[in-house]
Amino acid sequence: MRESAQQQSALQQLRQLDTLKDEFISTVSHELRTPLTSIRGALGLLSAGVLGKVDDKAANLLRIASSNTDRLVRLINDILDLERMESGRAPLQIRRCSLRDLVTQAVDTMNSMAQAAGVNLEIVPEPAETPITFDGDADRIQQVLTNLLSNAIKFSPSGSSVRIRTGSDGNNLVLQVEDSGRGVPPDKLETIFDRFGQVEAADARQKGGTGLGLAICRSIVAQHGGTIWAERNDFSGKNTSGTTVILRLPRHMAAEQAAAALAPPECAILVVDDDPIVRQLVGEHLRRNGYQVIETSNGEQALQIVAKQHVEAILLDLYMPGLSGWETIERLKKNPATAEIPVVILSVLSPSSRTADVPQLVSTAQGWIQKPFNESLLLAELGRVLHPGSGPGRILLVEDDEDLATVVISSFQNAETPLGVTLEHAASMAEAEQICAADPPDLLILDLTLPDGSGFALVDWLRRQPKLRALPLVVYSGRELSEAEMSQLRLGPTQFLTKARVQPRDVEDLVLAMVRHIRTPTGDRA
């Protein structure tokens, strides 16, 4: 018991450190940007002659000041980006991507820079007949490509070409960006991927890079399970040199990798649909309402995901290549470990159809959403499935400040409550635990401004109770929370409000909206 308490304390300390670091970086980034805004604004206007023409020498100085301001901004962005990726706070958004489309887009983006430098960007076409596709985060891969092209252009002499070659070797895609610049010395081929590991100190100043571009590329590629490295070009018979940066990525992520890359939360909804647009739309609706979401495009991967981690519910498409929705739900229900997970069918078919085994599906599944759907329908059905029950919604307010509790309670009592909610009040953690253990509420409003951080402890306790793990939660705090803190406070659909920023009426609006998703008017099915 004592050991476990020590471990808990050590874990708590680590979490606090993590939170501090996260907050620090976020605050610093914001604080640095504010004065830079004025500097950049003032210099930009002066430099462009908006207040009158400036003489050449003055114009040059302004240009220097202005471009270095831009460099500072890029540096802040890169530092923040790299830190967030490496601490896992920027999970990948995985979709099926077309390599050709991404390369074309990158070349379009970098064309004007290339033209200005007198460099030609040449795409060497894929040898494959069918376009190469892969699972990845399109925006992040785009970031890698433009970064590599930018480097290649910067270090290429005018009149030369930068070549982009794409191909695949079985399960991996391979991409090469080749320039004919001065080349990287053999002993620096690895270190250029380190932070601020540019080949020569002068490069940062002259080429305007931040020194973090390749470190960011490496981080992104690693998150995709791939590798990136650089080689010197050996143009035999020619007097030229140059560098080729090669990147190799697995085309299909293993289920564990996909799950890890998506930073699986504890209490998530699994969305299974082969249409990426549906996944994106559903994901957006759910996340906007405080749910955590895991997406996958096929039945096999869905089964692998639920085998490895807990999900609260599954939204399941029917018509999918490979393992269909019918087969997937059959397997889910046959397996005792997954049979209890509520499944909501998401399909163009109507639940009252007599074809395609629909009647049987209706009795096997716990809910049905017919496409096309809208946000309220989606949430109402999901809420109904996750929080079965009837009668007025019970809300528990955990608030130790009596005055504030009075304000919140009276604002609820004075408001229109078409669904009739009952509001209970717990003035301490202990009281809250007692009430929750005896009769789980439908939604919890938690005031987090408690001196000893016991709000976190309450959420941890709730998470360990099977009936309360997916409790909808409204966290009401005195200051903005970091992502790390928010992830510690999530149960079911969780919304975060900051006291200074909201009026009690906003809390009430939000809570009623959430309760509406749990309780439909008695007698109706959403």
Place this chain on the structure above:
Amino acid sequence: MRRILIIDDEDDIREVAALSLESVAGWQVFTASSGADGIRTAHAERPDAILMDVMMPAMDGPTTFREMQRQPEIANIPVVLLTAKVQGVDQRRFAGLGVAGILFKPFDPLTLAEQMASTLGWS
């Protein structure tokens, strides 16, 4: 000629943004240094759009926006938020608000008007 209200508690940023919109786009600009002040000015001047900072003491951008939405005379003025907070979690906060758009600091003073026009769907 467009009439814009800029709300930001930072004097320098107000000044630079105003100068940018005036001299580059020829727009007419009003300024306010707080959410409360901004609401008063919005009523008085009825601008075509509002460019509003997010992080302000007392009433921040989102709170001011919600308050504006409750006042019918100014509820239809489109609002573009200007923020230095570029992290994903912060953006999600703004997503459900109903503002016309979000621009990031530091902004390019030569294209600020263009960016606003584009976000607002002005030609």
